[in-house]
Amino acid sequence: MSGTIVMPAPDQHILARRDAIHQALAAVLPADGLITAPDELRAYECDALTAYRCAPLAVVLPRSTEEVAAAMRVCHQMGVKVVPRGAGTSLAGGALPTADSVVIGTMRLRDVLELDLESRFIRVQCGVTNLSVSAELEPHGFFYAPDPSSQLACTIAGNIGMNSGGAHCLKYGVTTNNLMAAKVVLVTGEVVEFGGPEPGAAGLDMLGLFCGSEGQLGIVTEAILRILPRPEGARPVLIGFGDAVTAGECVARIIRSGVLPVAIEYMDEPCLRAVEAFARAGYPECPAVLIVEVEGAPEEIDHQIAAIREIAGALNPVEFRESRSEAEAVAIWKGRKSAFGAMGRLGDYLCLDGTVPVSKLPATLKRIGELSAQYGLEVANVFHAGDGNMHPLILFNANKPGDLEKAEAFGADILRACVEAGGCLTGEHGVGIEKRDLMGAQYGPDDLAIQMEIKSLFDPDWLLNPAKVYPLEASAPFRAGKGGAA
Ligand SMILES: Cc1cc2nc3c(=O)[nH]c(=O)nc-3n(C[C@H](O)[C@H](O)[C@H](O)COP(=O)(O)OP(=O)(O)OC[C@H]3O[C@@H](n4cnc5c(N)ncnc54)[C@H](O)[C@@H]3O)c2cc1C
Structure with missing residues (x-):
């Protein structure tokens, strides 16, 4: 390749x-x-x-x-x-x-340093995995909200680096909304702390700047994370639709109604086929499925589900399945949670990560379908629909010469379409090398220059995480120490 x-x-x-x-x-x-x-x-x-x-x-x-x-x-x-x-x-x-x-x-830095239930924070070394933070909190009736699908393996350091999200971030926000402080080693070896257990520190929001900076500004070694009491209960519903556009419309109507689910996840037909073959989740055979989860006290849950049933009912779903027990809830989530593994069995894939305003979901899905036909590569969609965070998976054959390049060009077109629809290049996976050369589609030269000037303040010699985030040509003057106001 x-x-x-x-x-x-x-x-x-x-x-x-x-x-x-x-x-x-x-x-x-x-x-x-x-x-x-x-x-x-x-x-x-x-x-x-x-x-x-x-x-x-x-x-x-x-x-x-x-x-x-x-x-x-x-x-x-x-x-x-x-x-x-x-x-x-x-x-x-x-x-x-x-x-x-x-x-x-930083994966060997994995101690839990402090748990303060009254002040609602946990202080950890950053090599702890995301899932182990929630496991630590579970016996106390608390949880840490950002839940990337990779949470079994990924670390809090990487979550901060990428400002990661997950299925349940619709209600609680992504990492930046749940991060209270970070201890950071600067490129010179100096150790600084941004933020603290009390909210609203004076001065510039250095923590906000650092979260999502993809290793460009320093290395995080410790963090204080906001923790939340577990809700009394949570219940997902599964809604099947006869077409993608109607499923997208249902998402938009739920959000517009004022009901705030914890998660609204979307899977299209290619994804559903792969999931059924892999996990036998018992999902309906239809072009689009939504999983909508709500939480709260029992009456609150009933009220929210009734509202969602009414919204979906007006759009003639092919199925509306409510979970009535823990086992039924697990069954509804089973296929979604195994979607990435299921897609992996189909062959090589590129997993994209663009966002669009929720109202633009149907049109963007249609555009992705057109591009799929144009490039002759299959695409499966499984994503966090409630916040418009799309994850088209482009299937290709790594052993076929030219297929990866074709998949990358297809992916770039999808991300450009997201930006044109008013969205952005990344909802949670970050820029890395993958979207580096597309940054010009999102930012004008002056916007990019300001970001690179800030990077130069922290890292004048551009030693940190080379060749990521900023296009090589645009960053060349900054890397040579000659960057300045555009
Ligand atoms: C199957 C699968 C599912 C996924 N699902 C999701 C999902 O639902 N949501 C989501 O947001 N992401 C998802 N991801 C992407 C990935 O798991 C996240 O980006 C995650 O936060 C990366 O964590 P990591 O510990 O593996 O970091 P790495 O991959 O090692 O690094 C990620 C970035 O953070 C920087 N970094 C790492 N450590 C530090 C440090 N100590 N200080 C400063 N910078 C650092 C790195 O330089 C890099 O830029 C998924 C990935 C896979 C493979």
């Missing part, structure tokens, strides 16, 4: 100093905190965007903020680029190394 995304040639001066860099890192880290053997480095050569691979110069696996800072100081002094990495589940190539960079992986 080759693909269309270009990575810069490695810095030969850095490669020539490989041994000296290894020795300098070894001097500040415990023996098991540094990987330099080529065979072992291969485990870090890609993230979940597996079409792109490159073994790094070294991998550092610190156990404390101090070790992260020590490694950063060495890299900074020697002019070595650094790729921050959590669990490596980024679908955008956000944690892809370059041959002249050192990966600093």
